[in-house]
Amino acid sequence: NAGVTQTPKFQVLKTGQSMTLQCAQDMNHEYMSWYRQDPGMGLRLIHYSVGAGITDQGEVPNGYNVSRSTTEDFPLRLLSAAPSQTSVYFCASGEQETQYFGPGTRLLVL
Amino acid sequence: RKEVEQDPGPFNVPEGATVAFNCTYSNSASQSFFWYRQDCRKEPKLLMSVYSSGNEDGRFTAQLNRASQYISLLIRDSKLSDSATYLCGTGNQFYFGTGTSLTVIP
Numbered sequence: 001n002a003g004v005t006q007t008p009k010f011q012v013l014k015t016g017q018s019m020t021l022q023c024a025q026d027m028n029h030e031y032m033s034w035y036r037q038d039p040g041m042g043l044r045l046i047h048y049s050v051g052a053g054i055t056d057q058g059e060v061p062n063g064y065n066v067s068r069s070t071t072e073d074f075p076l077r078l079l080s081a082a083p084s085q086t087s088v089y090f091c092a093s094g095e096q097e098t099q100y101f102g103p104g105t106r107l108l109v110l
Numbered sequence: 111r112k113e114v115e116q117d118p119g120p121f122n123v124p125e126g127a128t129v130a131f132n133c134t135y136s137n138s139a140s141q142s143f144f145w146y147r148q149d150c151r152k153e154p155k156l157l158m159s160v161y162s163s164g165n166e167d168g169r170f171t172a173q174l175n176r177a178s179q180y181i182s183l184l185i186r187d188s189k190l191s192d193s194a195t196y197l198c199g200t201g202n203q204f205y206f207g208t209g210t211s212l213t214v215i216p
Contacts, residue, residue, distance in 0.1 A: 042208030
Protein backbone atom coordinates (compact mmCIF):
# COMPACT_ATOMS: atom_id res chain seq x y z
CA ASN A 1 0.00 0.00 0.00
CA ALA A 2 1.27 3.45 -0.87
CA GLY A 3 -0.97 5.06 1.74
CA VAL A 4 -1.65 8.73 0.97
CA THR A 5 0.26 10.26 -1.91
CA GLN A 6 0.45 13.93 -2.86
CA THR A 7 1.79 15.66 -5.93
CA PRO A 8 3.65 17.85 -6.50
CA LYS A 9 6.08 17.99 -3.58
CA PHE A 10 7.03 21.61 -4.32
CA GLN A 11 5.44 24.31 -6.43
CA VAL A 12 6.10 27.96 -7.14
CA LEU A 13 3.22 30.00 -8.54
CA LYS A 14 2.75 33.59 -9.56
CA THR A 15 -0.14 35.57 -8.13
CA GLY A 16 -3.28 34.89 -10.12
CA GLN A 17 -2.24 31.51 -11.47
CA SER A 18 -4.38 28.46 -10.84
CA MET A 19 -3.30 24.95 -10.01
CA THR A 20 -4.50 21.65 -8.63
CA LEU A 21 -2.86 19.78 -5.79
CA GLN A 22 -3.38 16.07 -6.21
CA CYS A 23 -4.14 13.64 -3.41
CA ALA A 24 -4.79 9.91 -3.65
CA GLN A 25 -5.19 7.10 -1.14
CA ASP A 26 -5.34 3.36 -1.58
CA MET A 27 -6.78 2.41 1.81
CA ASN A 28 -10.44 2.66 0.77
CA HIS A 29 -11.11 5.36 3.35
CA GLU A 30 -14.35 7.27 3.05
CA TYR A 31 -13.05 10.33 4.92
CA MET A 32 -10.50 12.62 3.28
CA SER A 33 -9.41 16.13 4.11
CA TRP A 34 -7.08 18.97 3.22
CA TYR A 35 -5.14 21.07 5.69
CA ARG A 36 -2.75 23.94 5.43
CA GLN A 37 0.01 24.41 7.97
CA ASP A 38 1.55 27.79 8.70
CA PRO A 39 4.01 28.81 11.43
CA GLY A 40 2.19 29.62 14.65
CA MET A 41 -1.18 28.62 13.18
CA GLY A 42 -0.95 24.86 13.28
CA LEU A 43 -2.99 22.64 11.00
CA ARG A 44 -6.12 24.33 9.69
CA LEU A 45 -8.83 22.38 7.94
CA ILE A 46 -9.64 23.67 4.45
CA HIS A 47 -12.18 21.17 3.07
CA TYR A 48 -13.17 17.63 3.84
CA SER A 49 -15.18 14.82 2.33
CA VAL A 50 -17.05 11.96 3.98
CA GLY A 51 -17.40 10.00 0.76
CA ALA A 52 -17.51 10.19 -3.02
CA GLY A 53 -19.74 13.03 -4.15
CA ILE A 54 -19.83 14.70 -0.72
CA THR A 55 -17.65 17.63 0.29
CA ASP A 56 -17.88 20.31 2.95
CA GLN A 57 -15.99 23.36 4.13
CA GLY A 58 -13.58 23.48 7.03
CA GLU A 59 -12.13 26.46 8.88
CA VAL A 60 -10.42 28.22 5.97
CA PRO A 61 -12.15 27.30 2.67
CA ASN A 62 -11.93 30.64 0.85
CA GLY A 63 -9.87 30.52 -2.34
CA TYR A 64 -9.98 26.74 -2.57
CA ASN A 65 -12.28 24.27 -4.32
CA VAL A 66 -12.50 20.50 -3.96
CA SER A 67 -14.34 17.64 -5.59
CA ARG A 68 -14.61 13.94 -4.77
CA SER A 69 -15.59 11.93 -7.81
CA THR A 70 -13.97 8.72 -6.56
CA THR A 71 -13.14 7.25 -3.17
CA GLU A 72 -9.43 7.35 -3.99
CA ASP A 73 -8.90 10.92 -5.18
CA PHE A 74 -9.48 14.28 -3.53
CA PRO A 75 -7.86 17.13 -5.50
CA LEU A 76 -7.58 20.67 -4.13
CA ARG A 77 -7.86 23.54 -6.59
CA LEU A 78 -6.49 27.03 -6.15
CA LEU A 79 -8.52 29.19 -8.49
CA SER A 80 -6.39 32.35 -8.40
CA ALA A 81 -3.32 32.00 -6.22
CA ALA A 82 -2.47 34.72 -3.71
CA PRO A 83 0.69 35.21 -1.60
CA SER A 84 -1.44 34.45 1.49
CA GLN A 85 -1.80 30.91 0.18
CA THR A 86 1.92 30.26 0.57
CA SER A 87 1.92 27.31 2.92
CA VAL A 88 2.47 23.60 3.35
CA TYR A 89 -0.57 21.61 2.32
CA PHE A 90 -1.36 18.20 3.77
CA CYS A 91 -3.94 15.78 2.52
CA ALA A 92 -5.22 13.10 4.88
CA SER A 93 -7.52 10.12 4.78
CA GLY A 94 -8.84 8.04 7.59
CA GLU A 95 -11.48 6.48 9.71
CA GLN A 96 -13.24 7.57 12.83
CA GLU A 97 -10.27 7.98 15.14
CA THR A 98 -7.24 7.83 12.89
CA GLN A 99 -6.04 9.96 10.04
CA TYR A 100 -3.10 9.20 7.78
CA PHE A 101 -1.34 12.17 6.26
CA GLY A 102 0.39 12.49 2.94
CA PRO A 103 3.93 13.88 2.76
CA GLY A 104 2.72 17.39 1.96
CA THR A 105 3.05 19.94 -0.84
CA ARG A 106 5.11 23.06 -0.23
CA LEU A 107 3.60 25.95 -2.15
CA LEU A 108 5.15 29.36 -2.67
CA VAL A 109 3.07 32.08 -4.28
CA LEU A 110 5.03 35.09 -5.50
CA ARG B 111 -12.59 30.80 19.23
CA LYS B 112 -10.42 27.95 17.97
CA GLU B 113 -11.75 24.43 18.36
CA VAL B 114 -8.53 23.32 20.03
CA GLU B 115 -5.94 25.36 21.90
CA GLN B 116 -2.54 24.28 23.12
CA ASP B 117 0.57 25.92 24.49
CA PRO B 118 3.10 26.16 21.63
CA GLY B 119 6.07 25.92 23.98
CA PRO B 120 8.87 25.40 23.29
CA PHE B 121 9.55 22.86 25.99
CA ASN B 122 13.25 22.14 26.50
CA VAL B 123 13.82 19.27 28.92
CA PRO B 124 16.82 17.11 29.89
CA GLU B 125 16.97 13.45 28.99
CA GLY B 126 15.11 11.35 31.52
CA ALA B 127 12.72 14.12 32.53
CA THR B 128 8.95 13.85 32.64
CA VAL B 129 7.03 16.40 30.59
CA ALA B 130 3.31 17.06 30.21
CA PHE B 131 1.32 18.86 27.54
CA ASN B 132 -2.28 20.02 27.80
CA CYS B 133 -4.87 20.99 25.23
CA THR B 134 -8.28 22.51 25.73
CA TYR B 135 -11.17 22.01 23.35
CA SER B 136 -14.29 24.12 22.87
CA ASN B 137 -16.88 21.67 21.55
CA SER B 138 -18.32 19.75 24.47
CA ALA B 139 -19.93 17.30 22.03
CA SER B 140 -16.56 16.11 20.72
CA GLN B 141 -16.21 12.35 20.89
CA SER B 142 -12.77 11.68 19.41
CA PHE B 143 -9.48 12.88 20.82
CA PHE B 144 -5.93 12.14 19.81
CA TRP B 145 -2.26 13.11 19.88
CA TYR B 146 -0.10 13.29 16.78
CA ARG B 147 3.65 13.65 16.50
CA GLN B 148 5.25 15.72 13.75
CA ASP B 149 8.95 15.70 13.01
CA CYS B 150 10.56 18.67 11.29
CA ARG B 151 9.40 19.03 7.68
CA LYS B 152 7.44 15.78 7.84
CA GLU B 153 3.78 14.89 7.98
CA PRO B 154 1.97 14.36 11.31
CA LYS B 155 1.67 10.76 12.47
CA LEU B 156 -0.73 9.36 15.02
CA LEU B 157 0.90 8.90 18.41
CA MET B 158 -2.14 7.75 20.33
CA SER B 159 -5.86 8.15 20.61
CA VAL B 160 -7.24 9.38 23.93
CA TYR B 161 -9.96 7.38 25.64
CA SER B 162 -12.27 8.43 28.45
CA SER B 163 -10.58 6.11 30.92
CA GLY B 164 -7.11 7.29 29.95
CA ASN B 165 -4.62 5.12 28.17
CA GLU B 166 -0.95 4.30 28.28
CA ASP B 167 1.53 3.19 25.66
CA GLY B 168 4.97 2.58 27.09
CA ARG B 169 6.34 5.90 28.33
CA PHE B 170 3.33 7.83 27.01
CA THR B 171 0.10 8.40 28.92
CA ALA B 172 -2.93 10.23 27.57
CA GLN B 173 -5.78 11.54 29.70
CA LEU B 174 -9.16 13.11 28.96
CA ASN B 175 -11.00 15.42 31.34
CA ARG B 176 -14.48 16.03 29.94
CA ALA B 177 -15.61 18.26 32.80
CA SER B 178 -12.82 20.75 32.14
CA GLN B 179 -12.64 19.97 28.42
CA TYR B 180 -8.97 19.22 28.15
CA ILE B 181 -6.73 16.38 27.10
CA SER B 182 -3.19 15.78 28.26
CA LEU B 183 -0.10 13.86 27.21
CA LEU B 184 2.55 12.77 29.70
CA ILE B 185 5.95 11.58 28.50
CA ARG B 186 8.09 9.83 31.10
CA ASP B 187 11.83 9.21 30.89
CA SER B 188 12.25 11.51 27.89
CA LYS B 189 14.57 10.35 25.11
CA LEU B 190 16.43 12.45 22.57
CA SER B 191 14.26 10.82 19.92
CA ASP B 192 11.14 12.30 21.53
CA SER B 193 12.14 15.73 20.20
CA ALA B 194 9.31 16.75 17.87
CA THR B 195 6.15 18.80 17.73
CA TYR B 196 3.12 17.24 19.40
CA LEU B 197 -0.32 18.09 18.04
CA CYS B 198 -3.55 17.47 19.88
CA GLY B 199 -6.81 17.08 18.00
CA THR B 200 -10.47 16.43 18.40
CA GLY B 201 -13.79 16.34 16.65
CA ASN B 202 -15.39 14.48 13.79
CA GLN B 203 -13.75 16.92 11.40
CA PHE B 204 -10.38 16.45 13.04
CA TYR B 205 -9.45 19.90 14.29
CA PHE B 206 -5.91 20.31 15.57
CA GLY B 207 -4.12 22.60 17.96
CA THR B 208 -1.13 24.65 16.89
CA GLY B 209 1.32 22.06 18.22
CA THR B 210 3.77 22.04 21.12
CA SER B 211 7.48 21.91 20.37
CA LEU B 212 9.56 19.57 22.53
CA THR B 213 13.35 19.42 22.54
CA VAL B 214 15.04 16.82 24.74
CA ILE B 215 18.54 17.91 25.68
CA PRO B 216 21.41 15.47 26.36
